[in-house]
Amino acid sequence: MGDKDGKSQSTFFVPFYSNGVKTNRDAWCYNSLSNNVILNIKKTISFYNEQTEKFQKSKESNSVLKVEDFIIFDSTKISWDRENRADVEKNFRYNFDEKSLRIGLYRPYYKQHLYFNRKMNNCIYQQYKHFPIQGLNNISICVSGIGVTKDFSTIITDILPDFELIGKSQCFPLYYYEERQKSSPTLFDEAIESEYIRRDGVSDFIFTQARKAYGNMVGKEDIFYYVYGFLHCPEYRLRFANDLKKMLPRIPLVDDAKDFWSFSKAGRKLAELHINYESVPAYKDVIVSGIESGNFKVEKIRFPKKDQKDTIFYNSNITISIIPTEAYEYIVNGKSAIEWIMERYQITTHKESGIRNDPNDWATEVGNPRYILDLLLSIINMSVQTVQIVKGLPEVRFE
Secondary structure, three states: OOOOOOOOOOOOEOOOOEEOEEOOOHHHHEEOOHHHHHHHHHHHHHHHHHHHHHHHHHHHHOOOOOHHHHOOOOOOOOOOOHHHHHHHHOOOOOOOOHHHEEEEEEEOOEEEEEEOOOOOOOEOOOHHHHOOOOOOOOOEEEEOOOOOOOOOOEEEEOOEEEOOOOOOOEEEEOEEEEEHHHOOOOOOOEEEOOOEEEEEOEOHHHHHHHHHHHOOOOOHHHHHHHHHHHOOOHHHHHHOOOHHHOOOOOOOOOOOHHHHHHHHHHHHHHHHHHHOHHHOOOOOOOEEEOHHHOOOOOOOOEOOEOOEOOOEEOOOOOEEEOOOHHHHHOEEOOEEHHHHHHHHOOOEEOOOOOOEEOOHHHHHHOOOOOHHHHHHHHHHHHHHHHHHHHHOOOOOOOO
16 A cells, blocks of 8 residues: 555555554543643643743753653643653743644544644654645545554544554545645645645556556546455455554455446445444434433443343433344444444543543534434444445455
8 A cells, every 4th residue: 555665666655644643642632522622731731831941940050950850740730751851851842732723533433622733742643744734625544553453444534543543543645735835836736725735645656557457537536445445345354364464455456447446436435434424314223212301411331231232221311222233243443333432432531640531522512412322323324334335345356
């Protein structure tokens, strides 16, 4: 799919793919309530600046003073990393940046408010090229990174992906962006607003090869969706299961043009489902009881029994039943999409910092008290449709 070492030019994507955002302080940088992110980040910035000022003053009388021996390691006020400690030494001050407030996909189908910032995130890698500012459209295919223990999987997103979204996520964008002042535009570049120039993430090499094989109707978007469709191919995942844990996916161009278009169209359908999952209607055959209570808040969504998955207790009032077994066949990052919703949409308190994350806050912010219930019902249908699309993919035989 890609090669950043420059040893191979025969890649599907140019070398601007990237790991997902790695904060190393998730409790501070992510939350269901935007105001919590603001307050938590401002709190930790204030404490950092205070420690920096005190250190610099103390250093005037003790030039051999070490940062590690001076700063206070209080996990309720800050989560120190090496870069922060180095900035204290350099007398670098932090400021809160409102433009760093973004929406991120923290885990499969679980959005969070995110403070996307070089100083508060341990590594943002090249995500600043994929999603540089709010409002620049893009989509990114995320695959399991090298060294994961779970079986290979993939997911697509149109917002900032987390490093562990899909397991050491490697993200391949449809586009990447460059700041205008850093690069002179050509006739073939598309200018977006005034600051950024949009470039293609799909390589010219694979574009040329695909057109030779399948005709001049093929566009780079078709190739992009072909990749997403092919990465769902059951034969491919089974045949190369061990290799997919050790290296980035290697993808062939299928021999038959008909199969190429089948994978591309399937990939486009899957992308539409997986990106717009919140708007997928509820699965028509499930039964939801207890809605009349008007209680849509969650604490912990659960099954009646570990092996009884046709029913979900949403809360003490609402029950979802007759969930099709097929819905649990859609596995992403080690578990079904349904179980990701059940795991993530519960109230938690981070042990070290004491920071609380209440998913009901997200429902309040979007103005829909039923948001989490509607989401779960949508994910059931989305999962069933995903399984059906995957079952309809062309069969691929590998020599």
